[in-house]
Amino acid sequence: MALERFADVVERYTDGYGNGNVFEPRREAVKEWEEEISRAVRRAENLHRMLTNPQEPKVAQTPREEIYKKNKSRLYRYQSKRTHTTPLLFVPNLGISRPYIFDLMPGGSFVEHMTRQGFDFYLLDWGVFGPEDNDLTFEDCVTKILPRMTRKVLESSGAESLSVLGYCMGAPLSASFLAAYPETPVRNFINMAGPIDFSKIGLFGLWLDPRYFNVDRFVDTLGAVPADLVKAGFKLLKPTMDLSTNLNLWWNLWNDKYVEGFNALNRWANEYVAFPGEFFRQWVGDFYQQNKLFKGEAVFGGRPARLSSISCPVFVVGAKEDYIAPPECVRALIDAVSSRDKDYVELPGGHISLIAGRGASLHCWPKVVGAALVGGNDG
Numbered sequence: 001m002a003l004e005r006f007a008d009v010v011e012r013y014t015d016g017y018g019n020g021n022v023f024e025p026r027r028e029a030v031k032e033w034e035e036e037i038s039r040a041v042r043r044a045e046n047l048h049r050m051l052t053n054p055q056e057p058k059v060a061q062t063p064r065e066e067i068y069k070k071n072k073s074r075l076y077r078y079q080s081k082r083t084h085t086t087p088l089l090f091v092p093n094l095g096i097s098r099p100y101i102f103d104l105m106p107g108g109s110f111v112e113h114m115t116r117q118g119f120d121f122y123l124l125d126w127g128v129f130g131p132e133d134n135d136l137t138f139e140d141c142v143t144k145i146l147p148r149m150t151r152k153v154l155e156s157s158g159a160e161s162l163s164v165l166g167y168c169m170g171a172p173l174s175a176s177f178l179a180a181y182p183e184t185p186v187r188n189f190i191n192m193a194g195p196i197d198f199s200k201i202g203l204f205g206l207w208l209d210p211r212y213f214n215v216d217r218f219v220d221t222l223g224a225v226p227a228d229l230v231k232a233g234f235k236l237l238k239p240t241m242d243l244s245t246n247l248n249l250w251w252n253l254w255n256d257k258y259v260e261g262f263n264a265l266n267r268w269a270n271e272y273v274a275f276p277g278e279f280f281r282q283w284v285g286d287f288y289q290q291n292k293l294f295k296g297e298a299v300f301g302g303r304p305a306r307l308s309s310i311s312c313p314v315f316v317v318g319a320k321e322d323y324i325a326p327p328e329c330v331r332a333l334i335d336a337v338s339s340r341d342k343d344y345v346e347l348p349g350g351h352i353s354l355i356a357g358r359g360a361s362l363h364c365w366p367k368v369v370g371a372a373l374v375g376g377n378d379g
Helices: 003-014 026-050 097-105 112-118 139-155 169-182 203-207 216-220 227-237 241-251 254-267 276-287 328-337 360-373
Strands: 064-071 072-077 084-091 119-125 161-165 187-191 314-319 343-348
Touching: 003 314, 026 254, 064 139, 072 112, 072 139, 084 139, 084 169, 097 112, 097 254, 112 119, 112 360, 119 139, 119 276, 139 169, 161 169, 169 187, 169 328, 187 360, 203 227, 203 241, 216 276, 241 254, 254 276, 314 328, 314 360, 328 343, 343 360
Parallel strands: 084 119, 084 161, 161 187, 187 314, 314 343
Antiparallel strands: 064 072, 072 119
16 A cells, blocks of 8 residues: 555545544545555564565576586576477576576566477576686687587477577677577577667766776776676666665565565575676677677677678567666667568566566567567477
């Protein structure tokens, strides 16, 4: 019950005072008053439980098997009926956060949704990095890890082609790979909230502008980007987010389902992952500062990576209130590829709302399902 609604209840209860009328509260007002008292009791109970006996939320519950591992990277295949024979490789961001956000909890899991739709769903988990990984570069991911993972997907599935879905940083990683290796048998490519034109990247682009930020000096000094520094950067993008999150929690603290979802999402939102130093150097220098991929100047392993080399069906999803990857920098992929079959959709919400939250399963995920079937996915 919102504050305004509670005030309305009070007003209805006091209706008649000052006019000489006898106070006879309406039945609806009594019912709402009782409901608010009940919510206040449940709110207090849940708050006490969260403070005195916090429970570790259960996440990543969709059954899966590890298909392949190399150093920190893991390739997982999820159980499903596999009514669609073309496998789908999901490439998330490297570093920053943990991938269980995509399989947060039953009923609110992107992975669960895709497997229930019958997709042969694979997820690339880049891993949690330490100082021993500081030599890993963006180029290594494009020329070594992604080609290897693609082969493993095709081998384990027995398919002749695959679909690729990139989210956030996973989209420019995937796009760089597909552009550098146009011979890859890809059925279609989906970009969910992945920045492409970094001249339109927003506040991060301003902070990382070479006039103000020397990435070489930064990496040479620190060696890597610690998880706490990654966290600080994202918190500064929207400093009031924690306040609004806690206010929303207070008003919904009576709702057990809301509290369960909050605990799972809050756990993920506070588990940041470090960036390998050399990866960060190339990510900032070649993308944020020089915009090489979008300009057609990127080269990986001696191979030019031109987005115009991508000719498979392409589907791009942007979020209207995305302050991490603004929609205009995401949509840029549409104009850069040579695909005839390409489409862009812009949905309400922010960066995370495409893969988590109440609206994702209604507005975003069905569109991704439809896009993944473009190009003749059998089923």
